[in-house]
Amino acid sequence: MYVPGYMVWCALIYSATASFISWRVGRPLIALNAERYAREAELRHALVRVSEQVEGITVYGAESAEKQALNQVFDIVLGVSRRIIGALTRLTWVTAGYGWFTIVAPILVAAPSYLSGDMSFGELMVIVGAFNQVQSSLRWFVDNFSALADWRATRRRVASFHRATELMDSLGASVSRIDLKETSRDSIRIDDLCIAGPEGAVALNEAHVEFKPGERTLIVGEQGATRALMLRALLGIWPWGRGEIARPPRQSMMFLPASAYVPPGTLRDALASPHRGSDYDETVISSALTAVGLEHLRPSLDTSDRWDERLNEDEKQSVAFARVLLQRPRWLVMDGALGKLEPGLRRRIEALLKERGTSLVNIGPNTSEDGFITRRLLLVTDPQGATFRPADHCPIGAV
Numbered sequence: 001m002y003v004p005g006y007m008v009w010c011a012l013i014y015s016a017t018a019s020f021i022s023w024r025v026g027r028p029l030i031a032l033n034a035e036r037y038a039r040e041a042e043l044r045h046a047l048v049r050v051s052e053q054v055e056g057i058t059v060y061g062a063e064s065a066e067k068q069a070l071n072q073v074f075d076i077v078l079g080v081s082r083r084i085i086g087a088l089t090r091l092t093w094v095t096a097g098y099g100w101f102t103i104v105a106p107i108l109v110a111a112p113s114y115l116s117g118d119m120s121f122g123e124l125m126v127i128v129g130a131f132n133q134v135q136s137s138l139r140w141f142v143d144n145f146s147a148l149a150d151w152r153a154t155r156r157r158v159a160s161f162h163r164a165t166e167l168m169d170s171l172g173a174s175v176s177r178i179d180l181k182e183t184s185r186d187s188i189r190i191d192d193l194c195i196a197g198p199e200g201a202v203a204l205n206e207a208h209v210e211f212k213p214g215e216r217t218l219i220v221g222e223q224g225a226t227r228a229l230m231l232r233a234l235l236g237i238w239p240w241g242r243g244e245i246a247r248p249p250r251q252s253m254m255f256l257p258a259s260a261y262v263p264p265g266t267l268r269d270a271l272a273s274p275h276r277g278s279d280y281d282e283t284v285i286s287s288a289l290t291a292v293g294l295e296h297l298r299p300s301l302d303t304s305d306r307w308d309e310r311l312n313e314d315e316k317q318s319v320a321f322a323r324v325l326l327q328r329p330r331w332l333v334m335d336g337a338l339g340k341l342e343p344g345l346r347r348r349i350e351a352l353l354k355e356r357g358t359s360l361v362n363i364g365p366n367t368s369e370d371g372f373i374t375r376r377l378l379l380v381t382d383p384q385g386a387t388f389r390p391a392d393h394c395p396i397g398a399v
Helices: 006-026 028-052 054-060 063-115 121-138 145-170 224-235 267-272 282-291 295-300 313-327 343-356
Strands: 179-182 188-197 200-204 208-211 216-220 241-247 253-256 331-334 359-364 375-382
Touching: 006 063, 006 121, 006 145, 028 054, 028 063, 028 145, 054 063, 063 121, 063 145, 188 224, 200 224, 224 241, 224 253, 224 331, 224 359, 224 375, 253 313, 267 282, 267 313, 282 295, 282 313, 282 343, 313 343
Parallel strands: 179 241, 216 359, 216 375, 253 331, 331 359
Antiparallel strands: 188 200, 188 208, 188 241, 200 375
8 A cells, every 4th residue: 555755744744843832832831840849848948947936936926927928938839830730731732632633634634635536545544543653653742741841840950959069169269268277286276367257357366376285265256146257267167268277187176056956866866976876885974964964864865856846945055065075075166155054054064174174165255254264365356357248159040
């Protein structure tokens, strides 16, 4: 049987046209799906935040305001979902119409040959069947465009996270940086340090400083933001500025931020973090808990829980110092954490640190206690000095 050659070209052109129309109509689904994932993530974050802050919300009577904020985020998710439904409906019209018109298209194309007598009815039906088989092989793109759009949206979102991590690595690459180095010396030396902060430069009142083993130094900073910058510079997570910091190896140091961190899991592992709880003897752990007034938690050492939610702020600070007493770092650098303890516990912790000869750098407000602090320095802020704002170095739309 003879099949006209133009039927092959008609099948190819028909499939290409249907694929192009599907792409044109369904293309908005890529951006809409990506936006849906982002908005759903914002909604989940908002729900988790409300769940974690439910006590404070209740105390302040902010239920209606929080409900309104959640409704706003939820309305955005609904709006995106409605737009996706509209886009899917339009795409379905194309794919369904393509499927139905495929039955008629080969008959319309071959009708002139059939009407002129060059083709019998049987031959027409065979050609229609062959045309439909070719279309079934070529319509994969049309049938799967919705899934492809969703896959493309997922890929776009993952790629945005990847670009964000690359951006963080190169953030502020053209800005001068603090030279932070680890040395074998058991001391911390700071030379010509000037930290470029968001609102100005932060520096010590002495250009050249060396903290020696056994010293307990108070760096007086009345503003929490400047104290945090100093701690981050010593830790190495805020590198922008100039000068040099030479400190002992990281494993010999422990850093305590203003807000105590308690990881999830068992309390034993939280005390031993970042090490394993099995690395420490039971009696040593019990002694550390007793020293900070948390002996009532000893039966719960192996209980897995969200300890950051179960413990109050005072108990979380006590857990942080229990971790210090347990792990016995040679150097302790903290952002005013001692000042958040109740006076009796604070004096007990200070006595233990003094007895063990722990080298201390406390960045906090001025205190009048004598006998514990052996040296005082001052944080100086220069509003006209060098500044660095990470947001200013992020290209618009980078994330």
